[in-house]
Amino acid sequence: MDRRRSRIRYELDHGNIRQLSEEEIKAILRAADELIGTGGRSLLAKILKGSKDKKILEHELDQCPVYGYYQELTLPEITNRIDWTIKKGYLEIQYNGKLPLLIFSEFGWEIERETYAEELFQQLTTLLDCNDYSIVQELKDRNRGMIFLLLDKIEENGNARFIPLLKSWKEIEYKKVQAAIQEVIEQLAQKGSIF
Known part of the structure; x- marks a missing residue:
């Protein structure tokens, strides 16, 4: 039996969607990040709807920052928006x-990488006062390009209060990331701004 014949078929339908806002595109991509290579359009629509589906809760997809973003829309209306992002080249199906599973296009990943790096930067910023840096464990093995973007954001911020967090993070990382973290530590130490 030919494996391709047994593939689940899909048909993209963006309905009457002609344009999505930048915020909507970022929300769809952020939700898609939770299931890249493991889920498809239906699961993505359920995350964006805020569904209490067993699979959503089982895999803790309700913890996604954009869970329920389109709660006022129907699943078909959400799927139209997802299909628009696929047709416009933000997401692809593999x-x-x-x-058929969702993956990022190169263009879509550039947008999501920036969104996710900013999200992580904001999370790290809130931890500067509590001295609990256990989040750094979650940063290990993340996409290296996104990690370097996060480090750039920390360096650009110039706040030397990041140094203890960076030192904690550096201890658990691989050599290339350790070197990048050390460079940021040195830059922040030179600037010396604490705010």
């Missing part, structure tokens, strides 16, 4: 066996 088969894994017979299942």
Whole structure:
């Protein structure tokens, strides 16, 4: 039996959607990041709807920062928006066996990488006063390009209060990331601004 014949077919339909705002595109991409390579359009629509579906709760997809972003829309209306992002080249569909799964296009990943790096930067900023840097464990093994972007944001911020967090992070990282973290520590130490 030909495996391609057994693939689940899909048809993209963006309905009457002609344009999405930048905020909407970022929200769809952020939600998609939770299931890249493991889920498809239906699961993404459920995250954006804020569904209490068993699979959503089981995989803690309700913890996504944009969970429920389109709660006022129907699943077909949300799927139209997802299909628009696919047709416009922000997301792509790739088969894994017979299942059509979502992946980022290069262009879509550039946008999501920036969004996610900013989200992490804001999280790290809130931790500067509590001295609990356990979040750095979650940063290990993340996309290196996104991590370097996050480090750039910390360096651009210029706040030397990041140094203890960076030192804690550096201890658990691989050599290339350790070197990049050390450079940021040195830059922040030179600037010496604490705010």
